[in-house]
Amino acid sequence: MDPAKLAKLQALSAANRIGGKGTVRRKIVRKTKASGAQDDKKLQGALKKLNVQPIPGVEEVNMFREDGNVLHFTAPKVHAAISANTFAIYGTGHVKELTELVPGILNQLGPDSLASLRKLAESYQAIQQGQQRQASGTADEEDDDDVPDLVENFDVDAETKVEAALD
Incomplete structure (x- = not known):
């Protein structure tokens, strides 16, 4: 027998062996899981x-x-x-x-639902405008928070303290 073929067969059989030397060679069987059917x-x-x-x-x-x-x-x-x-x-x-669904929804609504859809659209616009105001308001507030307001004249206070210490 050819030594190259023999080495190749030994390598394949070693890969399929689960236990130690002398055990029966068995192939590993992997089961696939059908998760979609199980969830259903x-x-x-x-x-x-x-x-x-x-x-x-x-x-x-x-x-x-x-x-x-x-x-x-x-x-x-x-x-x-x-x-x-x-x-x-x-x-x-x-x-x-x-706004994406309104054209398809209109033909399904009755007169009562149409009025409630109008109210919903108005509240949606109010929410959008409130978010825009909030976004522009927070940008202005953030700029103000970075720089503190100047309340006192620190140079004059520092000079009086130095003069008091020298006296």
């Missing part, structure tokens, strides 16, 4: 405990946040227990600005 099973178990039922046909969900942004879900899975006033919405959510 846990979620389904938690939803069963809440006695929720799936609601089919929901194309999108928008949740309005206090900072004026919208949490937008496209094609979410929605489950609800209406008697317990519990809703579970899961899927991929994106934080978007209200």
Whole structure:
């Protein structure tokens, strides 16, 4: 047998050996984990405990946040227990600005919702203007904080102390 081939086979068998010298050569078997399916099973178990039922046909969900942004879900899975006033919405959510979603939202709103959307837009504008004022105000205040106000004349006080010490 060729010594080069023999050395190559010994190197391969040593790499596959788990135990010490004389043990059975076994290959290491690695199992892959399917994390997505496992998380979904846990979620389904938690939803069963809440006695929720799936609601089919929901194309999108928008949740309005206090900072004026919208949490937008496209094609979410929605489950609800209406008697317990519990809703579970899961899927991929994106934080978007209200101005991006207004054209698509307008045709879905009724007259009552349109008035509340106007109020929301006004409050959003007020928040934006307040943040701009705060940003410009903090820049002015920071400049003032760096330099202290001159209250006394330190040169005159220092001269009187020196004269008093000499007398």
